[in-house]
Amino acid sequence: MLNEEIVIKTNKLTKTFGDFTAVNAISFEVKSGEIFGFLGANGAGKTTAMRILCGLLSPTSGEAMVAGYDVYKENELIKKHIGYMSQKFSLYENLTVRENIEFFGGIYGLSRKELKEKGNDLIGRLGMEKEANKLVGSLPLGWKQKISFSTAILHQPKIVFLDEPTGGVDPITRRQFWDMIYEATDAGITIFVTTHYMDEAEYCNRVSIMVDGSISALDTPHQLKEQFETDSMEGVFLKLARQAKRGE
Amino acid sequence: MKLFFSFIRKEFWHVLRDTRSLVILLGMPVMMMLLFGFALSNEVKNSNIGILDLSHDESTQLLTNRFDQSRYFSVTKNLTHESQIEEAFRKNELRMVVIFPPKFRESLLHTNQAQIRLVGDATDPNTSNIMINYASAILRDYQNEIFGEQKFPYQINVESSMLYNPKLSSSFNFVPGVMTLILMLLGAMMTSVSIVKEKEKGTMEILLVSPMRPLMVVITKAIPYLLLCFIDVLLILVLAYTVLDMPLRGNILLLLAESILFIFTTLSLGLLISNLVDKQQTAMFISLVGLMMPALIFSGFMFPLENMPLPMQIISNLIPTKWYYSIVSSIMVKGLGIKFIWKQTLILVAMTVFYLAVAMKKFKIRLE
Structure with missing residues (x-):
């Protein structure tokens, strides 16, 4: 499903807090329908970069376009065209599955009718007909994460940002979760994902690795492994992360 | 919306x-x-009081009943000697004691004068004050009944009114x-x-x-x-x-x-x-x-x-x-x-x- 339309483009994007440069002149492009892995050790500046792209933070300098909108002036428009799922679990525990879907769909402006249809459709696809009216708090973590991802793409955003979506989940559920991600790309949604699991990095079309606020490597997993002469993404990551001077 | x-x-x-x-x-x-x-509540309601009645006559009986019937007090103990007062306070049985001296009615009717002592447990000063005030009011009412309102040619009548909250x-x-x-x-x-x-x-x-x-x-x-x-x-x-x-x-x-x-x-x-x-x-x-x-x-x-x-x-x-x-x-x-x-x-x-x-x-x- 890859085509050449570019949905994220940054040019020397920089963010400083006081005299600390969290993100240092990063430039990259993400194509429509791509799964773009955004890797880096803790404190490398991933979260800050992601917050800028989501329209939550204003950059200090440089340029960035997301879904065709400028991060300086059109961040409210960006918010309409992206989905977001954070590493912290992000559904309301004392709302039912259906209420969560309807609420989060609702804040992206879906009509009541659309919500009903999409909600039913989604619950059917997840096979959660029995659990639809149960409180989310009573469900296992893996299920919550699947619902969380599904609600993040319910309004069919151009791009969905996933911030360590599979933290604390067992390998089987992680595998299933990635199946859902592939399905979403089939529907034309671009995935921008951060992760600490190197096997997940292998699933990405292209991977960038941030070290100390800068992007030190960006390519397909296959090319990266050749470039750094190892047989796993873990090897690539370790070689790069060892250069880091910044602690956590 | x-x-x-x-x-x-x-x-x-x-x-x-x-x-x-x-x-x-x-x-x-x-x-x-x-x-x-x-x-x-800091109101006084049915507080336990004692009576030390040394004269046992018609008037003291009547007053004792009045105290007992008022919504502020209930007479729970009859004392016979002053030494019992402190003991009752120490045991927290009573909050106040009314002492009628001997020959209360006699002196009231013949000399137009009589003494009554009110002894309060002022561990809690506010409550004790309020109780003494209520008791004095009961005694004043009784006095007015037997002497009529205007007995003396010169008299300062204190009439207090509590505005906005008469019942306190x-x-x-x-x-x-x-x-x-x-x-x-x-x-x-x-x-x-x-x-x-x-x-x-x-x-x-x-x-x-x-x-x-x-x-x-x-x-x-x-x-x-x-x-x-x-x-x-x-x-x-x-x-x-x-x-x-x-x-x-x-x-x-x-x-x-x-x-x-x-x-x-x-x-x-x-x-x-x-x-x-x-x-x-x-x-x-x-x-x-x-x-x-x-x-x-x-x-x-x-x-x-x-x-x-x-x-x-x-x-x-x-x-x-x-x-x-x-x-x-x-x-x-x-x-x-x-x-x-x-x-x-x-x-x-x-x-x-x-x-x-x-x-x-x-x-x-x-x-x-």
């Missing part, structure tokens, strides 16, 4: 499904009203007090905790990346609490009227309007707190210790402000509860209109605007 309502509906689900907060929101006002109304009912004092405390506590604490909870759980982040305006996120979170606090005001007023016989002398619409203003004040304090902290416990702690304590001390509800040293009186002006308490008691007890409370009202408005402005400023900084 549709969005607005779906947000508010979500917020109600949160509140209604959280039994603990629901119990706090609706149970606390009822509990406090009943506690203050029946348990924590303590509910006149605590109903406005409970209203102030409940609104302060619930308004600030529940709002701040519910917002900080979203921060803690990570749902706030999701809301902020959504197309919802941050301001709207915060406002919609406060609205259910506005409504619930208003229900609490009504609940307290109904309880005050039905169970505690507290009159509402002023305009009820004015009272409700002022209450809504004060709820806004407390909600904006809640917003301010929620922008300063990131943990639910911290928010709760700040609300309880940082707001509840000053509210209790400086509202004038438990401790009269006039008796405080000057620095504390000055501090009390900064506490919103003082002004609301004064508004509520002016309207409910004295029946005053806006003409007399516009100053307090303006101060509350100014405080609310100030808190909101600071909260919004902090909120923006946090987002940047």
